[in-house]
Amino acid sequence: MSTAPSSSKSQERIGVYVCHCGSNIAGLVDVKDVAQWAGRELAEDGVVIARDYQFMCSNLGQELIEADIKEQGLTRVVVAACSPHLHEATFRTACQRAGLNPYLCEMVSIREQVSWVHTDRDLATAKAKALIAGGVERVAWHEPLEPLIVPINPTTLVVGGGIAGIQAALEIADSGYPVILVEREPSIGGHMAQFDKTFPTLDCAACILTPKMVAVGSHPNITLLTYSEVERVDGYVGSFLVTIRKKARYVNAETCTGCGLCIEKCPVRVVDEVFEAGLGYRKAVYRSFPQAVPKYPVIDTEHCTYFQRGKCKACQIFCPTQPKSINFEQKDEIIQVEVGNIILATGYELFDCRRIPQYGYGRLANVYTSLEFERLCNAAGPTGGEVVLRDGVTKPKTVGIIHCVGSRDSKYNSYCSVICCMQSLKFAHLVKERTGAEVYNFYIDMRTPFKDYDEFYQKVLAEGVHFVRGRVAEVTDAARHPGEEGKIIVQVEDTLIGRQRRIPVDMVILSAALEPRRDAQEVAHKFGIACSANGWFIEKHPKLDPVATMTEGIFIAGCAQGPKDIPATVAQGAAAAARVIGRIHQGHLALEPVRASVIAERCSGCRICNNLCPFNAISFREDLGVTEINPALCQGCGTCVAACPAGAITGTQFSNEQVFAQIEGLLMLDFSGAPRGAAVRMLEPALS
Amino acid sequence: MKYGYYPGCSLERNAIAYHESAMAVAPLLGIEFVEVEDWNCCGATEYMSVHMLPAYALIGRNLALAAQHQLNGKPRLVAPCSACFLNLAKTDKYMAEDPRLARLVNEALAAGGLHYKPGSVQVRHLLHIIVEDVGYEAVAAKVVKPLYNLRVAPYYGCLIVRPTLQQPFDNPEYPTSLDRLLRVLGAKVVDFPVKTHCCGGHMTQISEETALELIRRLLKNAADYGADMIVTLCPMCQLNLDGYQEQVNRRFGTDYRIPVLYFTQLMGLAFGLPPEILGFGKEFVDAGPALAKIGAEPPPPEKKERPPKEALPMPAMPAER
Amino acid sequence: MSESERFEPLIIGFTCNWCSYRAADLAGTSRMKYPPNVRLIRLMCSGRLDPTFVLKALANGADGVLITGCHPGECHYLEQNYKAMRRYYLLRAMLTQMGIEPERVRLVWASAAEGARFAEEVTRMVEDVRRLGPLNWPAIAADGAEPAASRNGHGPAAAAETAPVVPEEAKP
Structure with missing residues (x-):
C-alpha cells in the first residue's frame, strides 16, 4: 500500500487567491494573513504568488488571475472562496481564457466551510490555511482534461400527458423536433380535463384544453403512447434508451373508428374512480371522456365479464368494423425508444380526505372532495352540471367550503397547496351561480396572489359569500338542536370574533391538498433524480434553475415539482421545452470529464469491479483478459477505483494521488494553525 | 404478560x-x-x-x-x-x-x-394493552358467544386520546380501536361522531346545567344512531351517562333508556363467562332488555338497498375489519 | 478542567459531491455553527472512498475520520453508498484488529437538505473523538509501517522524526 504521492510534480507554479467575499469571509477570517502565509509557507510546495481580493468572482478578480497566469506563467490555480458548486465554473472559465486548462484550477470553500459556520477568528483563520494547504497539495496532481462531448439525440421523451406535458410536447414539436409523449391513463388531458371552469377568468377548462389535446393527437412530430408506462431508463444525456410498456387495450388502434358502439353495448357499469373521481360510472370498455385523445377505448379486464367469467363478448359482437377491432388476445407490448432528453410532467395526486375522519368524508354522504365537486358542476359530468346532493336530485340551500384540508397542517402536509384558496373561491361563485345557496368559506389565511386573483376574491365577496376565518374542528351530523336536524354541522372557531360557531349546511366541499404521486419516489429513482422530504421532484436550483434537475438531460415541469396553478404549470412546461430545444440546437453537450479508466497493464482480470457499476459501464474483455470501462456510460462515481485491489483503475479529478496529497495538506497545520510536527496538539484551556 | x-x-x-x-x-x-x-x-x-x-x-x-x-x-x-x-x-x-x-x-x-x-x-x-399487547386476533380466538344483533355506540371520552401523551395510540380526533374490538366481539358498531366529546366530568357537582346538556348530547346521538347501549372505558363517563340519565330525561322531557356498560363486561359475555362475575346488575339503566337482543345466530347480511338511479355513488371506504 | 476536555482533535471528513457536500454548503448558507476541527475532502461519491484514504488520514495525524454520503436509496449513483457502507464495516473490523478504537471512524448519511443534521453530526463526532483522546498514530506508525516520506515533509515517516507526541508532556 503506497499512500504517499511521489515528489515528481513539485515543480508546478501555483497561484493562490483568497477571496474576501465582501465581509462574508473577511469578517471572520484574516484573509490578508492567510494569503501572506500561503505565499510564504507554501512556497516550497510550488506557490509563487498568493493574493487576497475583495470579490474574486468579479470581472476584476478574474482578470487578476488571468493576468497572473499570463505574466507569472502559473501552471496551477487555487481559489479560496465560496463553495465550488457556486463558482467552480467561473474560475475554470477564467483559467481557460488565459490559456490554462480549466481543470488545473481547484476551489477551496472557506465561506460555507469556515467563515459562515465558525465563530472564533483565530481558529477560523487557521482552518482556512489548512484547507488552502490541502488545495495546493492537491492541485499539483491535477491533470489537464478535455470535457467529454456527447451528441444530443433530437428526439425528446415527455412523461405525463397533463397540461404541463402537453405544453412541453407541443412547444418542442412545433419547433420541428420529434417528441414521444407517454401517458399512463387511456387518454391525455390530466387533471385539467376533469375541471369545469378555471380561475380567475372562469374559462371553460375543456374549451381551452381540448384544442391542445387534438393538436397533440394529430401533430406529425408527436408519437403519442397512451395507456403506457416507462419501465426502465438506460444511457445518459444525449442518448437515453427508454423501455416503455404499452399496456394491452384489447382494442386495435389501426382499425377502431372510435364509434363508441362497444361502450354502448357493454353491460357492465362500474364506478369511475379516475376521471369521474368516484362520482360517476363508466362501462368495462370505456373511454375516459368523450373528447378523449386518442379516441379509441380500452377494456378494463378487472371488471369485464369476458375476462372474469369467459362469457359475453358483447363489445366484439357489436363492433361494426371489419376486421373486428376488439381483440381479447392482445398482449402488453414492450418497446424501446432512443431519446436525447426527458421531461417529467407526472403531476399530483389529491389528498385522501378519509385520512381526516372528523371531516366526515366517506361517512357523511354530502361531504365532497374538490375533485368530486369539479365533476359535479361540470356540464359533461355525472349530473350534467347540476349542483346537487348525493341523492342526485336535491339542490343544497347552504354550502360550506373548507380550505386547507390536508395542507398547512403539521399532521399531514405542512406546505401550502397553492391552488386551494382560488379554487374554493371559484367553487363559492359556481355554487351561488348554479343554486343561489348561501355559501360559507372556512379559511385560515386568504392567499390570492398573481394577476387578477385578488380581484376575483373581491368579486366573490361582493356576491355575498360568507367568510369565516378559522380551522374547522369537525364536520358532523350529530345534531344538538332541532335546527340542526338533518343537516351537516360545521364546528369552527371563528378567530375574528373569538367564538366557537356551529354552522348547519346541506353540503360540504373539502378543498383537498395536492400531494406527490404515490409512486413519485420510485419514478424519481427510475430516472435518476431525487425527491424532497415532501416527495416532490427536486429542481436543480429553486430560483435560478427551476425545471432542470441534478441529472443531465432530465427536466421536470408542473405539479410533479410542487403544487402550482395552471398558468405556472403551462409556463414550466414551456420552460422545460425551451431548455430541451436549446440543447438540441447545440447538437452536443460538454460533460465533466470525471471518468474512470483501466490501466490494462496493471489489470489482473480479477473482475472484482465488474459487478460494482450500476450504469453497466464496466465489461470484461475475454479476448484480452482485462476489464474495460466505457467512458460514455461511466458517471464518474469512483466506486470501482476504490475497489480495484491492483490499483489498476484511475479516476480523473479524484485520483488516489490527488486525495492523498490533499490529506497531507489538510493535516499540515494543527487545530490552532501551528505547523504540526512538534508536540503542540495539547492546547491550553479549550478556546470556547 | x-x-x-x-x-x-x-x-x-x-x-x-x-x-x-x-x-x-x-x-x-x-x-x-x-x-x-x-x-x-x-x-x-x-x-x-x-x-x-x-x-x-x-x-x-x-x-x-x-x-x-x-x-x-x-x-x-x-x-x-x-x-x-x-x-x-x-x-x-x-x-x-x-x-x-x-x-x-x-x-x-x-x-x-x-x-x-x-x-x-x-x-x-x-384498552391499550388489550388491543396492542393481546391483539384483536387473540381476543377473537376467545369469543364463544358472539354479541350478534347488539348495536353499540363506542364511547372513548376525552381523556385517553389526548395527542400530547407520550405515545398517542389511536387517532386523537376519531379513534377506532374500541370500534374494532367490539366488532371482533360480534357486535354491530354504530357510527358515533361524538365518541370523544366530554361527558361533563365533575361539572355535575359544579354546574349541573352544563353537565346535563353535555350528557344529553351524547345520549341523543346514541339514540339517533339506534344504539342499544353505550360502551365505555372510563368510570367517570359511565357514572355521568348512566347515573344522570334519569335527570336528563326529567330536565329535557326526553325518555332515553340507554344502558352504559364497560367494554370488559361485553368481552366477558362474549367469552361465555357468567354475567354474575362480570358486575352486571349494578348499572342504573337496566341493561337487561338490550342484552336480551343478543342473538345466537349472526344477523343476515344487511340488504343493500339499491340506490335510486339518479343517486351518485358514495366514496369507497376501507373494508370493516 | 480535565486534560481530555482541552484536547482538540483533528478530523478529516469525506463528503460526496451530491448530498453531504451540499449539506455542508447548506449548513454554511444557514449559518449553523459547528466546531472547526473537521477538514473536508470532496469526493464524487462515498463509493469512491478507498479505505486507504482513511488509513492515510489516521497515519498522517488525524484523530478521526468522518465519512458522509447520501442516504441509502438516495445515492446520485443509485446504490454506491451501499458499497461504501460495506467497506466501512470491514474497515471498522480491521481498525479494531490494529488496536484503534473503531469509533474514530464514523459513517453518517446526510441529504442535501440536512444542513442541520450535518452540523449536529460534526459536533457530536468532535465531542466523541475528544473523549477518546489523541490517536497519536504518526508516532506509532514510525516503526516503518509506512514507506517513504512524502515530498513535503509531512508524511508519516517525517512526522515520526519530528513529532514525538507524548501525552505526558502536555499534562499540566
Whole structure:
C-alpha cells in the first residue's frame, strides 16, 4: 500500500487567491494573513504568488488571475472562496481564457466551510490555511482534461400527458423536433380535463384544453403512447434508451373508428374512480371522456365479464368494423425508444380526505372532495352540471367550503397547496351561480396572489359569500338542536370574533391538498433524480434553475415539482421545452470529464469491479483478459477505483494521488494553525 | 404478560363492575395483574386545579411504588380508569420534561423514603394493552358467544386520546380501536361522531346545567344512531351517562333508556363467562332488555338497498375489519 | 478542567459531491455553527472512498475520520453508498484488529437538505473523538509501517522524526 504521492510534480507554479467575499469571509477570517502565509509557507510546495481580493468572482478578480497566469506563467490555480458548486465554473472559465486548462484550477470553500459556520477568528483563520494547504497539495496532481462531448439525440421523451406535458410536447414539436409523449391513463388531458371552469377568468377548462389535446393527437412530430408506462431508463444525456410498456387495450388502434358502439353495448357499469373521481360510472370498455385523445377505448379486464367469467363478448359482437377491432388476445407490448432528453410532467395526486375522519368524508354522504365537486358542476359530468346532493336530485340551500384540508397542517402536509384558496373561491361563485345557496368559506389565511386573483376574491365577496376565518374542528351530523336536524354541522372557531360557531349546511366541499404521486419516489429513482422530504421532484436550483434537475438531460415541469396553478404549470412546461430545444440546437453537450479508466497493464482480470457499476459501464474483455470501462456510460462515481485491489483503475479529478496529497495538506497545520510536527496538539484551556 | 395494576378509587366503589369484569377476562387473555401495594388517590380531575404540586406528588408516589415492581424489563403499569391513566401518564411526562418539577416531587416523596425517576414506568390504559399487547386476533380466538344483533355506540371520552401523551395510540380526533374490538366481539358498531366529546366530568357537582346538556348530547346521538347501549372505558363517563340519565330525561322531557356498560363486561359475555362475575346488575339503566337482543345466530347480511338511479355513488371506504 | 476536555482533535471528513457536500454548503448558507476541527475532502461519491484514504488520514495525524454520503436509496449513483457502507464495516473490523478504537471512524448519511443534521453530526463526532483522546498514530506508525516520506515533509515517516507526541508532556 503506497499512500504517499511521489515528489515528481513539485515543480508546478501555483497561484493562490483568497477571496474576501465582501465581509462574508473577511469578517471572520484574516484573509490578508492567510494569503501572506500561503505565499510564504507554501512556497516550497510550488506557490509563487498568493493574493487576497475583495470579490474574486468579479470581472476584476478574474482578470487578476488571468493576468497572473499570463505574466507569472502559473501552471496551477487555487481559489479560496465560496463553495465550488457556486463558482467552480467561473474560475475554470477564467483559467481557460488565459490559456490554462480549466481543470488545473481547484476551489477551496472557506465561506460555507469556515467563515459562515465558525465563530472564533483565530481558529477560523487557521482552518482556512489548512484547507488552502490541502488545495495546493492537491492541485499539483491535477491533470489537464478535455470535457467529454456527447451528441444530443433530437428526439425528446415527455412523461405525463397533463397540461404541463402537453405544453412541453407541443412547444418542442412545433419547433420541428420529434417528441414521444407517454401517458399512463387511456387518454391525455390530466387533471385539467376533469375541471369545469378555471380561475380567475372562469374559462371553460375543456374549451381551452381540448384544442391542445387534438393538436397533440394529430401533430406529425408527436408519437403519442397512451395507456403506457416507462419501465426502465438506460444511457445518459444525449442518448437515453427508454423501455416503455404499452399496456394491452384489447382494442386495435389501426382499425377502431372510435364509434363508441362497444361502450354502448357493454353491460357492465362500474364506478369511475379516475376521471369521474368516484362520482360517476363508466362501462368495462370505456373511454375516459368523450373528447378523449386518442379516441379509441380500452377494456378494463378487472371488471369485464369476458375476462372474469369467459362469457359475453358483447363489445366484439357489436363492433361494426371489419376486421373486428376488439381483440381479447392482445398482449402488453414492450418497446424501446432512443431519446436525447426527458421531461417529467407526472403531476399530483389529491389528498385522501378519509385520512381526516372528523371531516366526515366517506361517512357523511354530502361531504365532497374538490375533485368530486369539479365533476359535479361540470356540464359533461355525472349530473350534467347540476349542483346537487348525493341523492342526485336535491339542490343544497347552504354550502360550506373548507380550505386547507390536508395542507398547512403539521399532521399531514405542512406546505401550502397553492391552488386551494382560488379554487374554493371559484367553487363559492359556481355554487351561488348554479343554486343561489348561501355559501360559507372556512379559511385560515386568504392567499390570492398573481394577476387578477385578488380581484376575483373581491368579486366573490361582493356576491355575498360568507367568510369565516378559522380551522374547522369537525364536520358532523350529530345534531344538538332541532335546527340542526338533518343537516351537516360545521364546528369552527371563528378567530375574528373569538367564538366557537356551529354552522348547519346541506353540503360540504373539502378543498383537498395536492400531494406527490404515490409512486413519485420510485419514478424519481427510475430516472435518476431525487425527491424532497415532501416527495416532490427536486429542481436543480429553486430560483435560478427551476425545471432542470441534478441529472443531465432530465427536466421536470408542473405539479410533479410542487403544487402550482395552471398558468405556472403551462409556463414550466414551456420552460422545460425551451431548455430541451436549446440543447438540441447545440447538437452536443460538454460533460465533466470525471471518468474512470483501466490501466490494462496493471489489470489482473480479477473482475472484482465488474459487478460494482450500476450504469453497466464496466465489461470484461475475454479476448484480452482485462476489464474495460466505457467512458460514455461511466458517471464518474469512483466506486470501482476504490475497489480495484491492483490499483489498476484511475479516476480523473479524484485520483488516489490527488486525495492523498490533499490529506497531507489538510493535516499540515494543527487545530490552532501551528505547523504540526512538534508536540503542540495539547492546547491550553479549550478556546470556547 | 405481567402488568402492574393501579385500580384507583372508582374501581373499588362505583365502577366495581369494571374491576370485576377486567379481573374476569384478564386470565383468559394471558394477562396477570399485580396490584400496586399501598397506592393512593390519583387526585382525579380537580385536585390539579386546586394545588398543582401536591397533585403531582400524589401521583408521583404511585409511580414510585409501581417502579419498585420487579417485572421483566421496564415496569408496565395499567390503569383501567381514564383519569388515573391520564394523571399517571402526564405526571411521568412532565417530570421528564421539567427537571425542576421532578426535583420538587422527589423532595416530597423523600419524606416517605421514596424516589421516582421519570420514564422508569410505562403507563398504559387497559384498552391499550388489550388491543396492542393481546391483539384483536387473540381476543377473537376467545369469543364463544358472539354479541350478534347488539348495536353499540363506542364511547372513548376525552381523556385517553389526548395527542400530547407520550405515545398517542389511536387517532386523537376519531379513534377506532374500541370500534374494532367490539366488532371482533360480534357486535354491530354504530357510527358515533361524538365518541370523544366530554361527558361533563365533575361539572355535575359544579354546574349541573352544563353537565346535563353535555350528557344529553351524547345520549341523543346514541339514540339517533339506534344504539342499544353505550360502551365505555372510563368510570367517570359511565357514572355521568348512566347515573344522570334519569335527570336528563326529567330536565329535557326526553325518555332515553340507554344502558352504559364497560367494554370488559361485553368481552366477558362474549367469552361465555357468567354475567354474575362480570358486575352486571349494578348499572342504573337496566341493561337487561338490550342484552336480551343478543342473538345466537349472526344477523343476515344487511340488504343493500339499491340506490335510486339518479343517486351518485358514495366514496369507497376501507373494508370493516 | 480535565486534560481530555482541552484536547482538540483533528478530523478529516469525506463528503460526496451530491448530498453531504451540499449539506455542508447548506449548513454554511444557514449559518449553523459547528466546531472547526473537521477538514473536508470532496469526493464524487462515498463509493469512491478507498479505505486507504482513511488509513492515510489516521497515519498522517488525524484523530478521526468522518465519512458522509447520501442516504441509502438516495445515492446520485443509485446504490454506491451501499458499497461504501460495506467497506466501512470491514474497515471498522480491521481498525479494531490494529488496536484503534473503531469509533474514530464514523459513517453518517446526510441529504442535501440536512444542513442541520450535518452540523449536529460534526459536533457530536468532535465531542466523541475528544473523549477518546489523541490517536497519536504518526508516532506509532514510525516503526516503518509506512514507506517513504512524502515530498513535503509531512508524511508519516517525517512526522515520526519530528513529532514525538507524548501525552505526558502536555499534562499540566
